[in-house]
Amino acid sequence: MTSSGQSCNIETKGLTKKFGGFTAVDGVDFCVNEGEIFGLLGPNGAGKSTIIRMLTTLSMPTSGTAKVAGHDIVKEPHKVREMVGIVSEKMIMYDRLTPRENLRLFGRLYNVPGRELEDRIEELLTIVNMTKWADTQIGKFSTGMRQRINVVRSLVSKPRVVFMDEPTLGLDPQSTTEIRKLIQRLNRSDGLTIILTTHIMNEADVLCGRIGLIDKGRIAAIGSPSELKDKISEKGRTIVDLDLIDPPHDAFDRLRMAEFVLSAAQVENRVKVIVSRENAFEDVLEAVRKNEMRLRNASVMSPSLEDVFLHFTGRSMVEEVKDRVPMAGGHGPWRRSGSGRVR
């Protein structure tokens, strides 16, 4: 699935959101095709949720605009609302209501006619195996059950586009798999266009046709997972993961001095090096020795989305997420060298 030649179902132009002096989303342009699962991947605070809030008309852009299903989010918010569903990170459902009552309320607010609505509710509850619990108050449900309702709630109006903000956040592995399968199923069987945000690279890799890497409110790169990985692995590029003994703090910088190293990044004694040659493992080890560094371990890796993110932003997402570092103007633990000059 590529964007070439198709018209966009969702198209943003210079989409920007500022909160006071802080720019959360900074001139974002992207295009999502009809029937595509598009992922916005980035660490917490990168601006993913703010983009979703603007596209679902919950927040007005400071500048720039976007079209969703053919309607302008600023000029025709009401039309946009009719077309889209939203699965929010904070679950949209009332605990004292049953799943059926919740779905009914939202179906009515979307003006779904009565008979059709009841059928739709039954159908949706069947999809997620919740018919048995249809008339139990949601407050008694587990997180996994709640999330299933949260997802189908967004579908009650038969939207053409569904926005999902971290749909698997806080779920156990089994529920995570379930929700992912549900997302894929909705996309395949109904041709639903889905935009989801995630900070889990594996999720984006498995689910999304295309991914937009978001960092500090900007799009760092866009493409299918394999396209993105190819960008750093093409022409036999090699990624070497070095585990060094007491390395100097600028080990990554010294290694980069070798003319064949494209980029390098370091977290404590681990240094990741992207090399512009095939079978360059020996060369990297040579460079390590030349710099009088000692090795504990070293391995060649196939590129992951993590490496892609690292390559384009110079920062590791995993670390950011783990430490919950506020992203506004902050720096990741990876010190990075090299440039995005990827051919």
Added chain:
Amino acid sequence: MRITHLLKHSVWIAQKDLIEFSRNRMLLVMLIIFPLFMMVLTGYIFPTGNTLRDLPIALVNQDMNEGIYGNESVTLIGDLEEMGQRSGSFDFRTTGSESEARDLITKGKMSGAVIIGKDFTEDIISGEQGTVTVLYDQSKPQISLQVMAALDSAIARIGTQKAVSTVNRTIGIDKNASSALVTPFKVGNKGTVPGNPSYFQFLAPGIMMLLVMFSVMQGLPRAISHEKETGTFDGILAAPTSRFSIIMGKTLAQSVRGVTQGGIVLLLAIVLFGVKVNGPIWLVIGLMLLGIFSFIGVGIIITSIASDEETAQMFMMLLQFPMMFLSGVFFPVEQMPWYLQYASKALPLTYAIQAMRKVMVLGAGVQDILTEVVILFGFGTVLLFVSIPLFKRAMSK
């Protein structure tokens, strides 16, 4: 079509809120407990007509000549003691001297003292007035005022009786003629409706209006900020629903809740505290609705300004506290100094309570509360016009 959607959406949002509300048992219990609590507390703490019970009063008789008490003072003391026993308000205790009486008041053992002057009998015999002094406890102003008034009137009454019998004896006209001569005016006190004034009767309309109007003022911001915090509000805002339907639905739900609350207060007041509704019941309900209407705007303004539940809570406290005391729920507005009376005139609650009292206590009809109705309606309308644009702006941040 558009307008029917608008209305339907409001009803559905209201229905949702009411279902949630009816399933919250704790809230339902509070609906009964809270007004009960308020009525019992305020109803019994504040003074009513029967506060004076067996108050110890020192009696000092200085009217003594050669070891013998004067006749007149002995008669007065006898009459006072008899009166005290009959009414049960005072318990007179003979005390040796004025300084002893003062000491007992200071120690809090006596609530006051009656001191009969030194030449009491002699003065009366020689055609002068006998002097009686009443001492009171300045540390308890409310009690003292009542003690003074009761003792003054008791002593005056005994004096009048004495005068009547003197006139009767000396001039030789009959008792009725003598009374007319001594006290030419006869005063009768009568309410405009049957029954004695009771503090609960005064309190119930006030508490009812207070709880009804506060339930909208608090309920609206609380309901919306709660939904904002749990995230469900995004779901409603992201739906093709007018902002107007949202606020209308929420208001509708809170109004139903308010009237329910008012009805419960009324029922409790009637059943437990013997309060009577002298006016038409539809007017009572109508006034509740009007009170709610006049307060919707305040609720919406707080909702629009306060970003979270805590801020909303603070705003409400700031408004509620003065309103509770200034609007005449517990004390009549007329008791306040002039500047506070002006402040109370700026509050819609004052008019709502005033009107409700007229209807419930005095049996007033619409024509009697027209001024209040117009003021409340005006208040509500102006506040709505101010608040709705505020709300719309707050929702599209």
